[in-house]
Amino acid sequence: MASFVRGLVAQAERLVSRLFRGEHGEGPSSYLEAPHTEKLLERGEGGGLRYGLGAMQGWRAHMEDAHTAQPQLPGGPAGWAFFAVYDGHAGSTVAQFCARHLLGEVVADEAFAAEPEAPEAVKEAVRQGFLRIDRHMQALAQAEGWEPAGSTAVAVLVSPRHLYFINLGDSRALLCRAGRLTFYTEDHKPSRPQERARIENAGGTVTLHRLNGSLAVSRALGDFAYKAVAWRGPTEQLVSPEPEVYELARCPDEDEFLVLACDGVWEAFDTEGLCAFVRSRLLLTDDPLAVCQQVLDAGLYKGSRDNMTCMVVSFPGAPGPSATALRRERELDAHLERRVAELYAEQQEQGAVSLVAVFQCLVSEGTPGLPPGGGLASKRAVVIEAYERLQQHCKPQTSGPSGSSAPC
Known part of the structure; x- marks a missing residue:
């Protein structure tokens, strides 16, 4: 391509990005002058599931997202899978540590060796796994001088009979069943009444929808500066490491796909919109990785200024290419x-x-x-x-x- 065309296109891309973002001024120093659009891509399959994963640094100065994708739990019972997205803030240390170790903490519980499956025991095992890894990381952070980082987490634990949606923070997961958005997780924001009550009981405030006017989420792993109220237990701190876990029975004839994404994706899409977009793309390709790439590209031009990570998990009932x-x-x-x-x-x-x-x-x-x-x-x-x-x-x-x- 001629040099004048390349220059024109580069300038136009920047202007078009601003058009979709609705912004005209310069961003803060934590943002780049131009987005990093290279993508981390991953795909895999097992147990009747197929997944694709795409991650993009975007406009942020650093990439702080991480993920875990196990279509078959290593050493675990047959038919179990685990998918998670971690969105770090103030650094990537906590998100990366969780991507490597959180699953091990969760499945160490005897609930995963029991037969038949006991949903309440599984949900408690998940909860305890989150609390254990947070305690472990706090000790490491003090001993090794970690950066003051934190991370949200959204995950889906798939069993032969159930789907367990695990949410901590403002990343989000959804289920499309029989062509419709059937379930999605609810963000943990400081302004939610239950979250506000806990924050205020621990001596904090909610200002401009942020915890103490600073943190945009009310539950996260890490963020240990917000977990130092001596008279409160670990789940009663300003920031709680306790996830909400939701259980849904599987419907093999109707379950189509899951989407897990960090809040950078949700800056650009609402929940129903992303579900509809992913389904429309699966009618054009049977490759969930290709769909993730399209989500990231669209998210960038729809206005996301954050890191973006998107994972699409297809069930056997997922829609396929349609003439x-x-x-x-x-x-x-x-x-x-x-x-x-x-x-x-x-x-x-x-x-x-x-x-x-x-x-x-x-x-x-x-x-x-x-x-x-x-x-x-x-x-x-x-x-x-x-x-x-x-x-x-x-x-x-x-x-x-x-x-x-x-x-x-």
Whole structure:
């Protein structure tokens, strides 16, 4: 590609990102001037489950997310799996430690050796595993001088008969069953009445929806500066390490997929929107990894400024590629390409060609048939590729002493 086209595209990408973010000023020092868009990608399968994982640093100065994906518990009972996303803050130490060791703490309990499965015992084993690893990390943090980091955690423990949703903080997991959003976890925010009561009982305050005006979550692993109230137990501190665990019976004929994602993804998607977007993409590809990549790309252009990690876990009942969906997607892409060409020609006549202006027109006119939940941001590659082709075909040519560009 010619250098002038590369420069134009790079500038346009930055401006388009701002357009989708709705921001115009410079960010704080914890953000980069341009996002890191390289992705950590992972896929796997086992026990009838298939998963894909994508993680992107994005606009943040550092990557603080981590994850665990075990489609078959190592050394555990057959048919059990564990998937988790950890969103670190103030450093990645806690998130990385949990990715390596939390599962071991959870499955060490005898509840996982029992037959038949006892759901209440499993839920208590999960709870105790979280409390144990938090105590262990606190001792290590004091002995080794860890950074003052913390991490949220969202996980799904899959058994042959149940799904256990495990939530601590503001990462989130959802279940799509029979084509609908059936369940999702609820964020632990300081302004929730139960969370506010615990915080105030421990001597803290909730200001601007933040704990002591600073921390945006009320439950997390680590964050030991908020767990130093001597007259309160570990689950009664300003920040609690106790997860909420929800149990759902599996429906093999109806369960389609799980999505686990950190709050960077939820900055760009609401829960129903992400469920709909993922399902629409699974109608185009049977590869959950490809879907995760599309979630990250769309999330970046829908406005996320945070690290993003997304995991999609497909059950045997997940939707597969549909001829109708594929045809509609081709028609949508063709429509966007035609519209870009029309807008490009109109701009040439006016003497000013701009990719940002093309996006603004497309946003304002409301293109029909865009992916649910993803919108135009999820099709930005189609728009940019169409624009680049026009740029290559219509390279500027000087005409006389004015140096004006000649039209195509």
